[in-house]
Amino acid sequence: METKAFQKIYTKVDKITKATCSLFASDVGNEELAIVDGRLAQVVMIIGDKVTLQIFSGTEGIPNNAEVVFLGKAPTLKVSDDLAGRFFNAYGEPIDGGPQVEGKDIEIGSPSVNPVKREQPSKLIATGIAGIDLNNTIVTGQKIPFFADPDQPFNQVMAMVALRAQADKIILGGMGLTNDDYLYYKNAFDNAGALDRIISFVNTTENPPIERLLVPDMALTAAEYFAYEKNQKVLVLLTDMTLYCDALSIVSNRMDQIPSKDSMPGSLYSDLAKLYEKAVQFPSGGSITILAVTTLSGGDITHAIPDNTGYITEGQLFLRRDTDIGKVIVDPFRSLSRLKQLVIGKQTREDHPQVMNAAIRLYADAANAKTKLENGFDLTEYDERALKFAKDYSKNLLAIDINIDIELMLDTAWNLFTKYFQPAELGIKKDLVDKYWKNDSN
Amino acid sequence: MKTQGKVIGIIANLVMVEAYGPVSQNEICYIETGGTRLMAEVIKVVEGRAYVQVFESTRGLKLSSDVEFQGHMLEATLGPGMLSKNFDGLQNDLDKMTGIFLKRGEYTPALDDDVDWDFIPLAKVGDNVKGGDWIGEVKENWINHKIMIPFKLTDNFTITFIVGKGKYKITDTIAKLEDIQGNIIDITMQQKWPVKLPIRAYQDKIRPFKLLETGVRTIDTLNPIVEGGTGFIPGPFGCGKTVLQHAISRHAEADLIVIAACGERANEVVELFKEFPELDDPRTGRKLIERTTIVCNTSNMPVAAREASVYTAMTICEYYRSMGLKVLLLADSTSRWAQALREMSNRMEELPGPDAFPMDLPAIISNFYARAGFVILNNEQTGSITFIGTVSPAGGNLKEPVTESTKKAARAFYALSQNRSDSKRYPAIDPIDSYSKYLEYSEVHEYLAKNVSENWLELVYKAKDILLRGKEAYEQINILGDDGVPLEYHEKYWKSEIIDFVILQQDAFDEVDQSTPMQRQKYMLEKVLSITDMKFKFDSFEDVGLYFKRIINQFKQMNYSEYESENYKKYQNELENVLQERKID
Numbered sequence A: 001m002e003t004k005a006f007q008k009i010y011t012k013v014d015k016i017t018k019a020t021c022s023l024f025a026s027d028v029g030n031e032e033l034a035i036v037d038g039r040l041a042q043v044v045m046i047i048g049d050k051v052t053l054q055i056f057s058g059t060e061g062i063p064n065n066a067e068v069v070f071l072g073k074a075p076t077l078k079v080s081d082d083l084a085g086r087f088f089n090a091y092g093e094p095i096d097g098g099p100q101v102e103g104k105d106i107e108i109g110s111p112s113v114n115p116v117k118r119e120q121p122s123k124l125i126a127t128g129i130a131g132i133d134l135n136n137t138i139v140t141g142q143k144i145p146f147f148a149d150p151d152q153p154f155n156q157v158m159a160m161v162a163l164r165a166q167a168d169k170i171i172l173g174g175m176g177l178t179n180d181d182y183l184y185y186k187n188a189f190d191n192a193g194a195l196d197r198i199i200s201f202v203n204t205t206e207n208p209p210i211e212r213l214l215v216p217d218m219a220l221t222a223a224e225y226f227a228y229e230k231n232q233k234v235l236v237l238l239t240d241m242t243l244y245c246d247a248l249s250i251v252s253n254r255m256d257q258i259p260s261k262d263s264m265p266g267s268l269y270s271d272l273a274k275l276y277e278k279a280v281q282f283p284s285g286g287s288i289t290i291l292a293v294t295t296l297s298g299g300d301i302t303h304a305i306p307d308n309t310g311y312i313t314e315g316q317l318f319l320r321r322d323t324d325i326g327k328v329i330v331d332p333f334r335s336l337s338r339l340k341q342l343v344i345g346k347q348t349r350e351d352h353p354q355v356m357n358a359a360i361r362l363y364a365d366a367a368n369a370k371t372k373l374e375n376g377f378d379l380t381e382y383d384e385r386a387l388k389f390a391k392d393y394s395k396n397l398l399a400i401d402i403n404i405d406i407e408l409m410l411d412t413a414w415n416l417f418t419k420y421f422q423p424a425e426l427g428i429k430k431d432l433v434d435k436y437w438k439n440d441s442n
Numbered sequence B: 001m002k003t004q005g006k007v008i009g010i011i012a013n014l015v016m017v018e019a020y021g022p023v024s025q026n027e028i029c030y031i032e033t034g035g036t037r038l039m040a041e042v043i044k045v046v047e048g049r050a051y052v053q054v055f056e057s058t059r060g061l062k063l064s065s066d067v068e069f070q071g072h073m074l075e076a077t078l079g080p081g082m083l084s085k086n087f088d089g090l091q092n093d094l095d096k097m098t099g100i101f102l103k104r105g106e107y108t109p110a111l112d113d114d115v116d117w118d119f120i121p122l123a124k125v126g127d128n129v130k131g132g133d134w135i136g137e138v139k140e141n142w143i144n145h146k147i148m149i150p151f152k153l154t155d156n157f158t159i160t161f162i163v164g165k166g167k168y169k170i171t172d173t174i175a176k177l178e179d180i181q182g183n184i185i186d187i188t189m190q191q192k193w194p195v196k197l198p199i200r201a202y203q204d205k206i207r208p209f210k211l212l213e214t215g216v217r218t219i220d221t222l223n224p225i226v227e228g229g230t231g232f233i234p235g236p237f238g239c240g241k242t243v244l245q246h247a248i249s250r251h252a253e254a255d256l257i258v259i260a261a262c263g264e265r266a267n268e269v270v271e272l273f274k275e276f277p278e279l280d281d282p283r284t285g286r287k288l289i290e291r292t293t294i295v296c297n298t299s300n301m302p303v304a305a306r307e308a309s310v311y312t313a314m315t316i317c318e319y320y321r322s323m324g325l326k327v328l329l330l331a332d333s334t335s336r337w338a339q340a341l342r343e344m345s346n347r348m349e350e351l352p353g354p355d356a357f358p359m360d361l362p363a364i365i366s367n368f369y370a371r372a373g374f375v376i377l378n379n380e381q382t383g384s385i386t387f388i389g390t391v392s393p394a395g396g397n398l399k400e401p402v403t404e405s406t407k408k409a410a411r412a413f414y415a416l417s418q419n420r421s422d423s424k425r426y427p428a429i430d431p432i433d434s435y436s437k438y439l440e441y442s443e444v445h446e447y448l449a450k451n452v453s454e455n456w457l458e459l460v461y462k463a464k465d466i467l468l469r470g471k472e473a474y475e476q477i478n479i480l481g482d483d484g485v486p487l488e489y490h491e492k493y494w495k496s497e498i499i500d501f502v503i504l505q506q507d508a509f510d511e512v513d514q515s516t517p518m519q520r521q522k523y524m525l526e527k528v529l530s531i532t533d534m535k536f537k538f539d540s541f542e543d544v545g546l547y548f549k550r551i552i553n554q555f556k557q558m559n560y561s562e563y564e565s566e567n568y569k570k571y572q573n574e575l576e577n578v579l580q581e582r583k584i585d
């Protein structure tokens, strides 16, 4: 990071804590960047002429006579078409050996879209995964996280979804990504021949945790450039938001703020909403869709991180291992896409909503039967059929390795209905049953 | 002379200002930064130092920036033209803003000063008037919008001049008043009022007594809300708070609706923007948007303005109530407002209460709910504000400060249950945990007896009882197994399921089912209870469920059909046939 002639240089640091340092300085703007002993820092508090700086990479080894240079601006990213195909660190500096990107210098974390200027999200994103397309259909402009335990293959599923989504740009914001996972993404995109559509901002486990705080804003600033200025369909992948929140709590802790639930800062909801609400459908056709990962600990969704996330996002996708079929499935009970009603049965076949609901209801019957069995009660003949149905349904539709189009998903469901049930047991409108019920004759 | 000041400290959007003159609590000021003015509100004064919360991002703000205090609190501008508008939390007209992205420091006028209104005087020269009195009216969409003496004028005045019938703009002088000292005051069609103070231009607030029909059966039938009443909807994420409020906003029997979208998703507001101009208001035949005002501070908009947004919305409601109208205020979600208070109190290093919320949270919430109510105006007309807020409890746990404080303030409690929502029993209002205190009001008893039916209350309690018995039976069946309990347990359970499936559950997305008039709800409850009174003959427990499912199915078909239509009657007949099969006389 170069310094310029008019910048004021200070050499007397007054106080150093684990994440911050303070000094006396004048003419400093709130949230302005500075370089402290060669490390990037940002103004977080000004009281009188005492300025407190948060140092992204930590304060280890910073002396009290460190050189402090104020840069006169908030964090920015240079945006242009040259971002495409490039890999950056949390500061937006290339890590792929390529040249600096030239372009317009944009402040990250800028104001949001005026709500009256938004378009209603309405274009379906087909992923081929029935657990998503059939049961939890997602649309452009939506924000939706995967809720998953750390041992589940969420990065694989997300990469798969991203590649099938036919987005003009895929922007990866990696926070606390292991180097292996980072390379996994890189290879997956490379193998798909998609590298020129990818832009990546990555903070790995090897980088200081506080740096992560810049990643989503960097990714979303790049997304806004392509979606708004270039009218492109942009998909932003944020993984793992739990690690982002952990970094937030470290900072607020060091700033002596009173923690609220689960030692998270009281502003967690607003902090997350500011990011997720960047998902938008622009009237001019461009869109930003956000897929995120929020890892859970022990499946606990009442923890402050998934809880606040759930209150912000437009649904959530739950991954779960189904031991009956030995595969990971998209859990139909706890997953929800709140924007699905905008497209199902409208852009998809008319029977979609009813088939979806009927199948989940029957799957729920099977779950009840299973509980009965576990409690040592006898099963009815209906229970037996429901259990068999559930296994097929899980294997042929819910498993994440399914890749078919929505018509075929619906046909598959009808096949299973016909195999195990009578029309009256479906609770589907009669005219749809007449039309789609799979008689032996057809 | 406005008091000037300089910035002496910045922590996020809390700014400390050295004031060179008098400042008052909640006074508004503007902070100058790089050519833009940021609006802020004084939240604490210590000696010559004011702590202000800035309604915008303070990025780039520097020490010693100039501050100018305005001499007034945060005010709403009130006058004709607020209906159908989309305001932000500070009452800026969002449609007047330029560009796609919100711009810091861009403030737009709430009302349109270029519209001609057809003014009809209701008062004459020589009349004695005071704040809130009606001196004229204009047609705003379909309502008779009363032009009132500004509420701030609490003394007695005499009208010395008033214009005749004609077209005027909100800035035109339409009347002149004289006070006892002989001072003359010009009156226009607009006035200002500080949003944090209640408008009290009425003679009396009485106990509410009139049912406010929402069209949602589980509310109207089981736990009714009343005109001027207060209610709240707590529930974990995704359980249907917003869908329920949107349903109420479409169908409730109110003259006008103010929706405060407070710290929630922008896409949900977009839904209102797109749908309300299309949807018909069955009561007037006009578009729903014509009776609706939206105040929105979505979650990505500045946090400090979130608190302001609910007060702005309430003030707009009070203004319309003073015209003798029946107003409904819906706020989604009041928890976001409480969180905004928490963030600020945190930065001020105030002593925290439970879950780090400010100590005075219960008082703030109850003062706000107290602004709703049914009032008798000074001219003996009546008006009301009914308020229903949602609460988003952390982790879905109702034992948290916002839910608990709200429970003390609101009289109707609509608890959304995760279980019901998981099993898609929408609306997910738990029929057993929820309550309406209004069912205990003798005024409400009288009203229901007179306007619904003599024994209505009895039926309502009977239905509640059956639901409770059904739940108990269900628990026994689960413990002892299907064949481990007497047959009548199954019957009890399934009778409660009829009430659940037929009355409680309601499809918010179905043209017909989404709203049920009271007349039809009366028929449904009476019909359902006549069946739960019946005795049936069963051979085994498996028969019970199958049989009741058939009854439920007939009812469901009826629910999807227009009341008393051909189809409806057909299903009604089929229902009778099904009943005859097993009924014992």
Ligand SMILES: Nc1ncnc2c1ncn2[C@@H]1O[C@H](COP(=O)(O)OP(=O)(O)OP(=O)(O)O)[C@@H](O)[C@H]1O
Residues within 6 Å of the ligand: A310, A311, A312, A337, A338, A339, B235, B236, B237, B238, B239, B240, B241, B242, B243, B244, B264, B392, B426, B427, B428, B506, B507, B508, B509
């Ligand atoms: N009455 C209903 N009929 C059908 N579906 C419903 C109903 N209520 C809720 N849902 C379903 O549940 C989803 C979530 O509902 P909603 O957005 O109202 O939840 P919420 O309680 O407001 O959640 P949050 O606290 O996160 O805002 C809806 O998108 C819809 O799919």
Ligand SMILES: [Mg+2]
Residues within 6 Å of the ligand: B241, B242, B243, B264, B332
């Ligand atoms: Mg909601």
